[in-house]
Amino acid sequence: MKLLYKTTLNFFPAMTFILAVAGLSLYLLLRQEVTDEINEQLELQVELIEEELAAGRSINFPLASVSEMPFSSAASKRLGDTLIYDRLQDKKEGYYYLTITKKINQRNYHIMVMTSYIGWERYYKTIFISFLAVAFGITLMGVLLNYYSNHNLWKPFFLNLENLKQFSVSSSQPLQWHDSSVTEFKELQQSLKELTERSRREYLALREFTENASHEIQTPLGIIQSKLDRMSQLEVSEEMARYIVQAKSGVERLTKMNKNLLLLAKLDNKAFVEKQPIELKELLRKHLEQMDDLFIARKITLVIDMTSLTVFANQYLCEVLLSNLLSNALRYSFSPSEVSIVLTSHQLIITNPGELLDFPEQGLFDRFTKGWSHTQGTGLGLAIVRQICVLNGWTISYSYQKGCHSFKVSFP
């Protein structure tokens, strides 16, 4: 739930409680006050009537009745309420009355004074309605105020949040922060700023490390390789020769892997900036020519259908892309089989029959993903392909249908 809704929702019960308590106490206090006042008024009226009676004048008060009692009775005073029919409204209305039995000038009188009151239900209703109106008004205003002021207050926060969602350590663009006058937000912004800068710095250091490490490994590898070459020049036993060959193939794999890692590091570092128009058909033909005998040796027939397509990209990366995809097809095709290479005006599709992947398909383009049956590869070829595609804004997709692997590169 959004913070804005949450605060508004919390605001509701609090408002309801306060207003209910206020309404109830208002009702009770008013009732108390009004009752006291009515009593006072009724008593005053009785007093006035008594004075009149004492003076011997006739009584002509509204809503008052005086009757002379034939017998003497103890003086009494009673307060109560009753319903009296109102002709005008054609219904019964509530009245307060005060009856007094008193001896005035040696005569017994029974005096009753009355006054009407608005029914308490009505008081209650009026108060309830007006409070409901107040509650509604306050809530509406509260919500609006809350919403708009909060909206403004939180705006830098949300913008920064959006910013943070876009953040990537590999992006070279610095984040644009939105300033806020709220201290907490300022602190948050400052911490985020430091955090993102630090992670970017560390990422860069790591990238640089990868590249440097790969470079540093090249020379010792060169030494091992040249020494192994030298050893193979000597007269050695068959057993020794086998060990040398095995060591060489290890060095070979390490060399290849190191080169590929270095290439990936460079792709991450966006080291390939020089771009030029490249005729893919030509480049593809060159590679196919180069690999011709390799396909023949594996009894693979190539079905080629190419149209002219020019892309604007780095020459070297295009070559790597093509050779990686082609050597992939070469390596993982059945022998004999038929490999199809289709280049349309916006797509390159390489389809080769081969065994189903023995690992999850979504890991195909990840680094170091290899099937258990093919441990010779570096597991970096397709990761490089994907990286090159990403760098150029191309999309690569893979599918396996009817026993065929199919790689599709789409050029926008």
Added chain:
Amino acid sequence: MKVLLIEDEPMLLDEMDTYLTEQGYRCEKATTFGVGEDKIVLYEYDVIILDITLPGGNGLQLLQLLKKLQKEAGVLIVSAKDSLTDKLAGLNLGADDYMTKPFHLEELNARVNALVRRKSFKGSPQIVVDDLIIDPIAKTVSCNGTFIALTRKEFELLLYFIINKNRVVSKQSIAEHLWGDHYDSVDNFDTVYVHTMNLRKKIIAHAGIDYIKTVYGMGYKFTSM
């Protein structure tokens, strides 16, 4: 043929020195920028093999020096950095070729050989092995006056063997030479075998001599009398 090796890694330097000396080059060595600089200024070389990262300076500066002194030497850069910018900078500064470590010595030798052919002879030097005459420019091989029909790959293979004659050339080295290092050479060993056998048969058929020997597991060796 005088070759100057400027390389700070002594073990690699020794290996290059030994092999190129075996191939008939006169090699001199420099392990630092300063020594390299002195030698370049004082002497003339046919080929300079130059490492870029050197103690005391950058190899590219030596290239500039060579250019300034208008030296004729062919320059082959050997770098641990597989960097395109370095490569372009090097070639722009007048280097003739660029290799990335690690490399096969046979490949280095082939490159030096190609460089020497390009630089010093200008024309079309023919390589003669007994009755075989190889023309690297026209890409032809003849034996006693008759041409041997070789495919492009077979020709490249033969040239590679001859340049590295009397040395065991590994399958890796051949695969990399023939198809570049884009491909995993292990996959291509069978094809190396097929090409080598075809080449061998063709040469035996024409010259009657089996020059190419299989060295168990390791590779092949071209032996001339």
